[in-house]
Structure formats: structure tokens, C-alpha cells
Amino acid sequence: DSYTVGTKLKYSCRPGYMLGSGKSPYVTCLANSTWSVDPEFCVGEFLRCFSISIDVYRLIGPTSARCVVVGNGVDWDKELSHCEAIPCRPPPDITNGSHTGQSEQQFLYGSAVTYKCDQGFSLIGEATIHCTMKNNVDGEWSGPAPECKVVRCPEPEVKNGKKQSGFGPDYSYGNTVIFECDSGYTLNGSSSVKCEANNSWVPSLPTCLRKYKQLLQPAYRPRDIVVFECDPGYTLSGSSETQCQDDGRWDPPVPVCERSNRLFVSPLKTIKTINSAECVHSTEASIDFRSVALWVAIPQFLRSPPPIGILG
Template sequence: MAPTLVLLLLSQVALYTTVTSKKVCGRPSVTDGIDELALKRVYEVGEEVGLTCEQGYLPSTATPRRMTCTATGAWTQSDLTCSPKMCPIPKPLQPLAKGRTEAPFKSVLNFTCDDGYVMQGANESRCLHDGTWSNQPPLCKAVNCPIPRPPRDGKIVHDRQVTGTNTIFGQGWTYECNSPKAPSYERGSCKADGSVPEPPVCQEVSCPIPARIPNGFITFAVMRPHGYKEKVKYACNEHYVLDGEAEIQCKNTGNWSSQPVCRAPCTVGIKRGRIFYNARKLWIADLKPNRVLHGEHVAFYCLNKADRCGYPVASTCNDGILPLPECFEEPGKVVYTLKPKTLPSEIAMCTASPPASPTSPARSA
């Protein structure tokens, strides 16, 4: 019996070796978009697989591509690629798409509305397999508010005409009281949560005697306390420039609106040299009187030593201060008197000015 048992065992080993030595192919590796639902886990040598694209993808070739399981257990190569179909981004949304005009299959657009607006429609849309969107972009409709109540002893003046019983988010209005009273606050609007403010209280308001301003005066006004919305007007002394609103008004807080300021003129702080002012090239001695008004520009001439050419650098009068450019060098008496044609203002001008230089310490009027 022993020899028979050995022979049987050897036969089983030989059979196992014969079966397992035969090569097979596993499920082929495919790229995104290729349909994998019909693929098996194991294939015999010589079997073929026809590759197609999933729904929502476009094949790179019009004819089907096949792969074959080879005797080595490897698959032949396929050049099929599947590209996702594209959905055109709606034109109203393109400014938010950073230059893109299309989105690929399976993309999702999420929609939100700004505060004060209510969404009408779906809050998302998906790019479908046929290149269309599952939902149209929604509309964002402004929140409605009730018509505001006017103050007692007063009225409301809407910024634009209101019809019906509602206003919409963002619309505003002004509260007015019967003279001489003033509202505790003047403006109201339809809020993002659909509410409107309670009406203000109408109360007596008085502003103190308006203050004088340096180098200026009040025109045609009686120096007394003033009521709500009363106005006074300021002007400046000669050669001073008014900076701000000339007219101020008594506000509902009992304070005046911001007063203007009278800005001082400047003196051009050089004794020798030429300047460019009021569209004219002037020797400083010819600037009579030596006065530049606030906000006016004066150009000084500097020397480009490397190229031996001149170039202008502008400075601006600011409330009595006219800075001199750092590049400006005031000529000495001898050069200014005997060799004026050698000054930066008189020689050839540079074709390109050097970068603007800082200014030197300012000189005041």
C-alpha cells in the first residue's frame, strides 16, 4: 500500500502545478471616465475587453477600443481617454468664475444671497451628463419692510417714491419735524431683517453762537444762537484759501457741522535761482510779491551731475509750508551774477528726470 500512496500524492502535486502555472489577467486598470461596471475580476488569456466611456464623458476616438489579455498575464495598451462633458456657466455668474466659461460634468454650483435678500429657487445646481444644469440660478429678491411710521409732529420724506404698503431692503428716508423742532435722528432705512426703526422724537434744538476761525470771518450773520438747520457762511482773509465747506449748518445734535480752515500762503524760500510757477519760468527776483497760495505748485531746477543736464522737481504749498527738493542747490552770488547760463534752469533739460527725491526741511510764510 505504501508505494501506491506515494504515487497518488505525486500525481496530485503534478496536477496542481499544471493548473496554477496557467496565466490569467486581473481587472484592467482604466482611467477616469471609462465604464468599469461590465469588467470582470479575472480574464483568461486571449479574452478581449471593449472599453467605453461612462455617461457624461466623451471618448477620444469614435471607434471602440479593445484590450486583450496576453499570455504574460498583462493587458495590451489602449489609447482611449474619456473627457468630462462641459456645462456652460450662466453669463450672470461668469464674473465670479475667475475667467472660466465652462464647468466639467459633476461640478456643483452653490448659491447664496447677500444679507437683505431672499432666495427664490434652488440653492445648488449640478452639471449633468448631457451638458446641462440640474437647476437654473435662483433669484435674490430684496426683503420687504413695512412702511415706516412718521414722528409725532413731523413727517417722512422717502428717497424715492413708495407704492403699496411695503418698502424693500436698502430703501431709505429722512425724518423731518415741524419747525423749529429737530428729530433725534434724521435717517432711516429698510433693514436686512425686514424691520424699520421706530420714529425719532421731535425736540427743541439750539446751536451756540458760531465760533470764529483763524485768518477768516463769518459773512452776513448775526452773532446769536441758531436753530436746527440754520446756516452761517465763512470766508478767508486775503491770500488765504478756504479748506472745507464754506457753509456750516446747525445739526439735530445741537452742534455745528465741521468748520472750514483758512490755509496760509507760502514764501518761496530761496534768494537766487529760477522757478517754474503759474505756467511761467521766473527768476526769483521777479516773483513780486514773493507769495504762493495754498495748494499751488512750484517747480525748482536741479542738476543731473552725471549727464550735465537740468530737470524740474515740483513742490506744493501746504498751509504756509513750501518744502525745497533735496536735489536743489542754491547757486552762490558769483555764479548767479556772472555765469547764470550755467545754472540747471538754463542748460539743456534732461530727457528723463531722475526719481523724485525727498524734500528738505520746510520753510513757512
């Protein structure tokens, strides 16, 4: 067919396409014997994109599909995708214990199982684990399964101290003991210790140290020297002198007064005399703590009369 200049024809889009926004369905025969055709006259009618919540489901298949013309109809250019819940493998079983998912067949994202131990065993690790996700596709448990172990910590004893809480008689995993020192002693270390999986107390048991007498001077300047001495019955462990350094520390370190197990006396046979008896030991310069001495009677003597003078 031939058309004169200025002739207009109206077009309609094929199934699956539609007239572009702002486009005219008409074409005009121009003076140069061509038609005024817009290259974007008809555009694809559908573009389907899939949006999913990656926190709950995973997408199986392509993320998008386009509606296209196939023969005299339309269809999707790809097989449509589908979404499925993210599964985790069954949680591991543990020796001497069980978990709450024993009867479950499927473990999906967000589900949780809680473990417990048989009588006499302590649970080491997290009691509850959750089904989480890695690489936006696969499910995995939030952590390893715990263990069930027999844990027994030894009786905690602190010399010159006592327990405030945690009185036993047995100590298993997770048990806590709090200590305080006797009067006249100060705590060195943590007052609270916990029985851990390796059958030991963490942190280490504290010690109770005898308190120092209050120093007369509230503060010291660099190069000041302090001399220490212990109360009777205690022996100095360390240097008796220490000096204040420019960085605020004492060098050598402040000594400690420890209870002495020896009594130092002069090298005399008689230690003490009471009335007409004397304590007899040895002629050594020191005596062991709690050693035994012998009390003996002092021989009695008559006082001689004074000499008589001769008168001349």
C-alpha cells in the first residue's frame, strides 16, 4: 500500500507490551517518504522483582523474571523462584545430658534448644543455642553444644581468714565463695572465687596479711626513706628499709611481717625464774615455738651470820 504525505496511522502494542509514558500511538507519513516512528513506542508491560526477608527465609531461584511475548501470548523468561525457611541441622547430642529438641523433626531459623545434665554432672558452656544463619543461605547453630562433667573443687581455706558465704560441704562448677580476714589482717587478692571446669578456684585463693601500724606521715616525697620493724612474735620478710622513688613506688618493695616460729633468748641455761623455781632449757640462742622446758627447784641455802670483829 502507498500513503500520501501527512497520512496518520494508529498502532496498538502486542500482548505483554504497553504504550510508553507520554508516547503517541500514531505515526505520520513524512515528506521524505518515511514514517515518524518512536523507537520506544512500546515497552515491556511487566517486570517482576522478588524481595524477601533474608533474616527469615532464603530465595531458591533467580531474583527477578521478565514477562515476555511468546508466540501469540506472554510468559516469564525464567522459571519463577520460591522462598523457604532457613533450616539448621539437628543439634548435637551430649554425653550425660539431653536437650529440649529431642522430639523435633525440623529446626528452622530462630528456633532454640536448651541442654541439661544428668544428676551429679555440671553443665559447662552455654545451656541454650539458637539456629542462626551464615552467608544469607545456610543455617547454623549460634555456638557449640555444652558439656556435662563431674566438677569438684577442693575445700577453700584461707589462713587468718574465714568464709562469708559458700559454706559447702561440696563445691561444684559455678559455686562461689566469699572470704574476709580476721581482725588485724588485711585481704590480699580477690575476696570472691569461683569453682571452674578444671576443678580449681578462679582467681586464686586470697591471703590475709597482718596490717601495718599506721605511718605517722600521710605522704612521702621522692628519696624519703622508711624503716620497718615487726611486732614481737613476728619476723620481717624482706628489706627493713625502703625508699620512695620518683615514679611514686617504693624500692625495694615494702616488706611483710610473718608470724615467727622461734623465740630468741640470750644463751643462758635459765630462761625465767619464778619464786623458788627456774625454767631450764638448753644453752642455745633460740628455742623452737611450742617447745618444752623443765621447771626445777632452786636449792635452798642458809644465810651465814656476819663475821665477828676482833676488838683490839
